[in-house]
Amino acid sequence: MRPTGDFLKATGDNGHNDEVVHRLRTIAEESPDLKEAAQVYAALLPLLYNAGLHVPPPSLTAEEARAKMECGRHLLDGLDLELDLQEMRALMLRLASSLEDCLLDNRIRLIVSAIHDERLDIAGLLSLAARGESDAIRLKAEERGLDHKLLKTLADNTLRPAFRAWHGQLSSLGDGVSWSRGTCYVCGAPPTLGELRDNNLVKHLRCGRCGADWQFRRIQCFFCGTEDHRSLRFLYIEDDKKQWRVEVCDACRGYLKVITTFSATSAPLLQAEDLATLHLDYAAQGQGYSRPGVQGTGSR
Numbered sequence: 528m529r530p531t532g533d534f535l536k537a538t539g540d541n542g543h544n545d546e547v548v549h550r551l552r553t554i555a556e557e558s559p560d561l562k563e564a565a566q567v568y569a570a571l572l573p574l575l576y577n578a579g580l581h582v583p584p585p586s587l588t589a590e591e592a593r594a595k596m597e598c599g600r601h602l603l604d605g606l607d608l609e610l611d612l613q614e615m616r617a618l619m620l621r622l623a624s625s626l627e628d629c630l631l632d633n634r635i636r637l638i639v640s641a642i643h644d645e646r647l648d649i650a651g652l653l654s655l656a657a658r659g660e661s662d663a664i665r666l667k668a669e670e671r672g673l674d675h676k677l678l679k680t681l682a683d684n685t686l687r688p689a690f691r692a693w694h695g696q697l698s699s700l701g702d703g704v705s706w707s708r709g710t711c712y713v714c715g716a717p718p719t720l721g722e723l724r725d726n727n728l729v730k731h732l733r734c735g736r737c738g739a740d741w742q743f744r745r746i747q748c749f750f751c752g753t754e755d756h757r758s759l760r761f762l763y764i765e766d767d768k769k770q771w772r773v774e775v776c777d778a779c780r781g782y783l784k785v786i787t788t789f790s791a792t793s794a795p796l797l798q799a800e801d802l803a804t805l806h807l808d809y810a811a812q813g814q815g816y817s818r819p820g821v822q823g824t825g826s827r
């Protein structure tokens with residue numbers, strides 16, 4: 528990875544950009560080994576907040592939403608989701624070109640030229656990414672001689688502004704409806720982070736794909752659902768500034784990074800916090816735990 532620009536000079540043109548760029552700058556200063564990844568994020572994330580997509584609200588009434596959630600189905604499940612393909616293609620090209628400027632890597636150059644020359648079936652790729660079908664994306668990429676991880680990263684991030692818009696349109700339909708699952712009640716993705724919040728350390732799960740926030744039982748694995756306290760424990764990881772924790776489950780070998788915070792992390796900051804806690808992924812994975820299907824920015 529060879530980042531080119533100096534994101535420390537970057538200034539955002541709105542509050543979200545400023546907040547995210549400021550956080551990424553702090554991450555780079557505190558963890559020099561994350562500086563290059565932070566630069567990549569600083570190039571990509573503002574493009575996601577300023578995507579300017581037209582995302583029509585899906586048709587869903589409050590009664591339908593309640594009925595769905597009470598059956599354990601997330602709100603977007605089974606809905607017709609409309610996106611403007613030309614807008615999505617243009618966003619994917621902007622993201623890919625920005626990544627190419629940062630990485631100067633032939634794998635991303637090949638993807639840029641495949642999008643540019645319209646050799647990629649963008650609609651098919653995005654619908655696979657929305658359903659989390661990584662194996663099918665890998666096959667699609669290999670048929671065209673493209674790097675499947677980069678292609679999936681691009682597709683996931685291209686969809687992110689639309690998922691955020693759907694969250695904004697639909698999340699209030701979930702108010703007052705109980706949701707005890709460990710996947711997002713809006714989009715169905717696994718949580719990116721857990722938060723232990725306020726003085727009572729109430730546990731919330733946060734979706735990095737759409738930004739959703741939902742309360743979850745303190746002693747329960749979000750992945751396999753076990754509540755057996757003998758299987759659930761924290762790994763405590765300390766650095767010179769603070770103590771971090773990762774919730775691990777010995778029943779399914781999954782893990783969840785958990786941060787302690789007084790208030791909710793803003794949705795635009797979730798990906799930056801995911802990067803800031805990368806050392807926790809290394810610690811958990813080093814002990815044989817894995818992170819089930821989480822969608823990050825993925826440029827690391």
Ligand SMILES: [Zn+2]
Pocket residue numbers: 711712713714715716734735736737738739
């Ligand atoms: Zn979500």
Ligand SMILES: [Zn+2]
Pocket residue numbers: 748749750751752753776777778779780781
């Ligand atoms: Zn588990």
